Amino acid sequence: MSISESDVVNGVDAGPPAGRRSPLNTRRLGDRLLRVYVWLIIAWLFLPIAVMIVFGFNDTQSKSNVTWQGFTLKWWGRLDEYPELVAAVLNSLKIAVLATVITTVIGTLMGLALGRYRFRGQGATNLVMFAAIASPELVMGASLLSLFISAGVQTGFATVVIAHVLFSLSFVAITVRARVIGLDRSIEEAARDLGASTWTTFWRITFPMILPGVVSGALLAFALSIDDFVITQFTSGATQTFPLWIWGATRIGVPPQVNILGTLIFAIGVVIAVVNTVNGRRRT
Amino acid sequence: MTEIQVGTEAADAASRSPQTPAIELDEVVKEYVSHGEVVQAVKGVTLTIAEGEFFSLLGPSGCGKTTTMRMIAGFEDPSRGNVRLHGQDVTNVPPNRRDVNMVFQSYALFPHMNVWENVAFGLRRKKVAEAEIKRRVGEILEIVDLTGREKRRPREMSGGQQQRVALARALVNNPRALLLDEPLGALDLKLRQAMQIELKRIQREVGITFVYVTHDQSEALTMSDRIAVMNDGMVEQLGTPREIYERPATAFVAGFIGTSNLLSGTVDCLRSGFAVLRLGDEDQVLAEGGSFSAGEPIAITVRPEKIGISTEEPTGDLSIVRGIVSEVVYLGLYNSYTVSLAQGAEVTVFQQNALDSTSTAERGDAVWLSWRPQHSYAIGS
Numbered sequence: 236m237s238i239s240e241s242d243v244v245n246g247v248d249a250g251p252p253a254g255r256r257s258p259l260n261t262r263r264l265g266d267r268l269l270r271v272y273v274w275l276i277i278a279w280l281f282l283p284i285a286v287m288i289v290f291g292f293n294d295t296q297s298k299s300n301v302t303w304q305g306f307t308l309k310w311w312g313r314l315d316e317y318p319e320l321v322a323a324v325l326n327s328l329k330i331a332v333l334a335t336v337i338t339t340v341i342g343t344l345m346g347l348a349l350g351r352y353r354f355r356g357q358g359a360t361n362l363v364m365f366a367a368i369a370s371p372e373l374v375m376g377a378s379l380l381s382l383f384i385s386a387g388v389q390t391g392f393a394t395v396v397i398a399h400v401l402f403s404l405s406f407v408a409i410t411v412r413a414r415v416i417g418l419d420r421s422i423e424e425a426a427r428d429l430g431a432s433t434w435t436t437f438w439r440i441t442f443p444m445i446l447p448g449v450v451s452g453a454l455l456a457f458a459l460s461i462d463d464f465v466i467t468q469f470t471s472g473a474t475q476t477f478p479l480w481i482w483g484a485t486r487i488g489v490p491p492q493v494n495i496l497g498t499l500i501f502a503i504g505v506v507i508a509v510v511n512t513v514n515g516r517r518r519t
Numbered sequence: 520m521t522e523i524q525v526g527t528e529a530a531d532a533a534s535r536s537p538q539t540p541a542i543e544l545d546e547v548v549k550e551y552v553s554h555g556e557v558v559q560a561v562k563g564v565t566l567t568i569a570e571g572e573f574f575s576l577l578g579p580s581g582c583g584k585t586t587t588m589r590m591i592a593g594f595e596d597p598s599r600g601n602v603r604l605h606g607q608d609v610t611n612v613p614p615n616r617r618d619v620n621m622v623f624q625s626y627a628l629f630p631h632m633n634v635w636e637n638v639a640f641g642l643r644r645k646k647v648a649e650a651e652i653k654r655r656v657g658e659i660l661e662i663v664d665l666t667g668r669e670k671r672r673p674r675e676m677s678g679g680q681q682q683r684v685a686l687a688r689a690l691v692n693n694p695r696a697l698l699l700d701e702p703l704g705a706l707d708l709k710l711r712q713a714m715q716i717e718l719k720r721i722q723r724e725v726g727i728t729f730v731y732v733t734h735d736q737s738e739a740l741t742m743s744d745r746i747a748v749m750n751d752g753m754v755e756q757l758g759t760p761r762e763i764y765e766r767p768a769t770a771f772v773a774g775f776i777g778t779s780n781l782l783s784g785t786v787d788c789l790r791s792g793f794a795v796l797r798l799g800d801e802d803q804v805l806a807e808g809g810s811f812s813a814g815e816p817i818a819i820t821v822r823p824e825k826i827g828i829s830t831e832e833p834t835g836d837l838s839i840v841r842g843i844v845s846e847v848v849y850l851g852l853y854n855s856y857t858v859s860l861a862q863g864a865e866v867t868v869f870q871q872n873a874l875d876s877t878s879t880a881e882r883g884d885a886v887w888l889s890w891r892p893q894h895s896y897a898i899g900s
Contacts, residue, residue, distance in 0.1 A: 424594055425627035427614045429641035429692065439640075443631045 284501060291494035298488030310491040317492065323480035324496050330392065330476065331460040334399035338456040342404050343449050346411025347441075350418075364405040375402060376469030383470065390472035398470045399460040406459065407452030414448030450511045454504070461500060539606045541696050541728040542568040542591055542619075547600035549586050560586045562752035563600070568696070568730060568745075573722055575731045575739040578749035579775065584732045587749070588698050591730065593617045605695055615644075620689035621698040624705070626681045628673035634660070634684050635669035641692040659691040662721060679710050686721065696728040703738065715741050736776045740764065748772050765822075766896055773820040773898060780826075780866045783818040786811045791836075793892045798862055802840040805892035817897045823869040825894040828856055828879050833889040842866065844884045856880065858888060 290300055294307035315321055349360065367375075379398050383390050422444070426436040442449075464478040471479060477500075481493055549561040561583040568574045576584040589595040590602055593614030601610045609617055620641070629637050635656060642652045660666050663683040673681055682702060689697055699718075703711045719742050722729050733739050739746050740760040748755045748763060748771075756768040767773035770781060782804060787797040794811040796804035796819065806819045821838070833839060845865070846857035856868040866888060870879060880886045 419625055419627060421623045421625055421627040422629060424614070425621070425623055425688075426629070426640070427594075428592060428619075428621045429688070430615045430644035431640075432615055435644065440629060 287494050287501075288498045291491050291498050293491055293494075295491060298490075300489060300491050300494070310495055314492055314495060317490065319475060320477075320480055320484075320490075320492060320496070323475040324477045326392070326474060327461055327477035330395050330399060331457050334396050334403065334460045335453050335457045337396070337400045338403045338407050339449060339453040341400070342407025342452055342456070343411050343445070345404070345408035346413075346448070346452075347415055347445075349408065350412040350415025364408060367402060367405045368409075372402070372463075372465035376466040379466065380469040390470050392474045394470045394472065395467055395474060395476070398466050399456075399463060402463075402466060403456035403459045406455045407449075410452040410455065411445060411448045414445045418444055447511065447514070450514075454507060454511065458504060539570070540567045540603075541570045541572070541605060542566070542730065543601075543603040543606075544587070544591070545601040545603070547587070547590060547597045547602065549583070549590060549595060550598040559752055561590070561597075564749075564752075564754055566747060566754065566757070568728060571726055571728055573719070573729045573731065573742055573744045575733060575743040575746045576749055577733055577736060577739040577746050577776075579734055582749040583752040584734075584749045585700055588621075588700055588730060588732050591696075592619060592621045592698050618695045619698055620692050620694040621700065622685050622689050622702045624701045626673070626685040626702075626705075628681055628684055628688070630673055632672075633669065634665060634671050634673070634676075637673070637684055638688045638691050640688065645692070655691055656687075659687045662690070662724065663687045678706055679714065682706065682714065686718075690721070690725060690727070693725075694727065696730055699729060699731045701733055702731075703733075703735075711738075718742060740776070748775065750775070767820055768898065770818065770820070770898055778823050778867055778869075779820045780823060781818055781820055782864055782866070783816065786813050786815045786817060788813055793836075794897070798840060798860065798864070802860070804838040804840065804895060805836065806838075806895040806897045807893055811897070819895040819897050821890055821895050823855070823867040824853075824871070826866065826868045826888050826890045828858070828868050828870055828886050828888055830880060830884060830886055832887050836892065837889040838892060838895055839887060839889045840866070841885065841887055844880045844882055844886055847880070847882055854879075856886075858886060 290303075291310060292306050292308065293300055293303055294305040294309070295302070296304060345360075348354070349357065376398075379394075379401070380390070383394055388394060418441070423436050423440055426440045427433070431439065462478055464482065467476055467479060468482075477496070481489060484490070484493065544564050544566040547561060547564045548559065551558045551560060564583070564587055566587075576587060578584045586595055590597050591604075593609070593612060597610060601608055603609065604618060629640065632640070638656045638659060639652050642655060647655075656669075657666070660669065663686055665680065665683055665687065668676070668680070673684065676684070682705075685702070702718075703714050706714060715738060718729075731739070731742065740763075743760055745757065745759055746763050747757045750771050756763055756772045758766075763772060764776055767776065767779065773779040773781065782796075782798060784796040784798045784804065787795045787803075789795065789811065790805075793805040793807060794817070796806060796817065798804060804819060806817070811817060827833065840860055842858035842860045844856055845859045846855075848855040848857075851872070853869045853871045856870065858866045858868060860866060868888060
């Protein structure tokens with residue numbers, strides 16, 4: 236926005252004399268280059284997603300959906316053509332929702348404790364959290380599998396949820412902690428001073444103030460869970476999820492229904508993210 | 520004052536006996552453990568604050584004034600000693616069940632609520648009827664001049680407006696005392712001075728006890744009925760602004776409040792109720808107070824505006840010292856002279872620019888300084 240504004244200003248009252256390269260001219264060129272660069276980055280980020288969306292409308296005849304054959308809506312009517320795919324997507328959604336709820340509750344409490352109090356083991360907790368983020372999924376998946384096997388736990392739906400909670404917990408805790416650290420403690424004291432119990436103070440004051448952080452953390456957890464492949468592969472047993480089904484399908488060709496389901500999941504994510512951003516802007 | 524007291528609370532207010540002090544602190548001590556060492560932030564403070572009084576806790580940062588106030592509010596538990604509100608021991612009562620309200624330095628407004636919701640918060644917690652809340656919030660917003668801004672969020676308001684929301688949010692509960700923690704610290708000078716007068720007006724209007732924490736001596740002098748000057752966790756002096764300014768009890772108070780000259784010497788003799796202090800050969804300083812004996816070393820303070828400066832020797836029962844003018848500064852309202860005494864001390868003298876704007880003496884002149892004996896106070900060393 237500010238780029239176009241400065242363009243207008245330059246054009247109206249600061250037109251440089253022709254044939255001379257003024258500093259203003261250089262700045263205008265810089266602004267243009269910056270704009271091109273920004274659009275290139277946006278394109279780079281969104282091109283793969285656009286391809287996924289577009290190929291959901293591809294009138295492909297073959298098993299593999301990689302060359303454009305013409306526009307069609309027929310795949311939208313045949314979403315249930317592969318029952319195992321539908322089951323896998325439902326599984327993924329169930330796992331993601333369950334893991335997100337558990338992660339958000341535990342992670343928010345962790346974030347509150349880490350942001351607010353000094354306690355024994357705090358440094359260790361921080362270290363473990365960053366280790367959980369930094370450790371390769373392959374390592375975490377393999378170690379979880381050997382843990383479940385040695386503990387005699389049958390891998391399946393429950394172990395996938397446990398694994399997903401495990402690797403997304405740190406993200407929620409860190410997001411909430413950042414929010415908590417930024418809080419003015421005297422706001423909560425003011426609530427207490429005005430007669431609110433600790434319980435009321437938390438729900439009426441603290442929680443609304445950290446809510447944007449909690450929602451961001453929950454979104455991260457959901458996004459991490461719904462598309463996780465590596466750790467899920469190790470811990471899923473006989474349970475099929477959306478990413479696992481796609482991986483299996485790549486050998487024989489990914490049907491356009493996968494693109495459509497991917498588009499839907501992406502759209503839900505975008506809607507939630509937009510709502511959270513708008514809310515956050517209104518809130519603080 | 521009656522306009523925000525209603526129903527049972529009006530009866531309650533009437534039952535507040537003027538003899539019962541609003542706030543009593545009894546040998547209150549606050550200790551912290553920091554790096555394995557016990558640090559005393561407040562070292563035994565005893566205060567009695569009367570109903571309806573504007574009371575200030577004044578002192579430099581780290582003197583324990585905020586900790587003292589937080590113990591009254593209930594945010595800190597005293598390590599020893601008792602806090603009483605209207606005769607009731609509240610030492611172990613949590614802040615939400617104490618009938619005092621606080622205005623925070625950062626205002627601490629609820630960012631996710633509008634002005635109306637902020638102000639109504641305390642009444643909602645007390646389950647006051649909705650119609651009653653509506654009336655009282657409306658009234659208090661009128662007192663702080665914020666009518667019409669009920670739907671604003673705190674961040675959409677200026678610092679001065681946020682300040683008044685914080686004040687209204689506390690006052691609407693009709694607390695037995697209002698605690699204010701450097702509430703004007705974040706405002707610019709002009710607004711601060713306007714708010715000082717405003718606060719005093721509101722206090723008179725609602726008739727509530729105000730306890731005011733500040734490090735700004737002029738603010739404390741302007742607004743307070745009484746001031747407790749604190750230093751290093753203790754009360755150095757307790758008195759009216761006039762007492763504190765005119766008769767500082769300690770060197771700290773003399774130095775912290777206004778400008779003060781400190782002279783030390785030994786008592787030469789006692790004459791007509793005054794101790795005569797010798798500084799140099801020709802100098803004599805008379806100080807009030809009977810309990811001195813000859814030969815005793817003492818220190819006295821004298822305010823710069825009490826000292827007369829002249830190039831001729833003054834006569835009478837005055838404190839008289841000689842010196843050389845080392846600096847003259849024209850300050851508009853008055854001239855400030857710095858005079859070096861023979862034995863090395865420097866004395867500051869303010870001379871008002873009332874009739875004649877030319878200065879009495881110039882740099883390098885030999886002058887006599889004189890003041891009345893009752894303007895010298897012997898202080899504890």
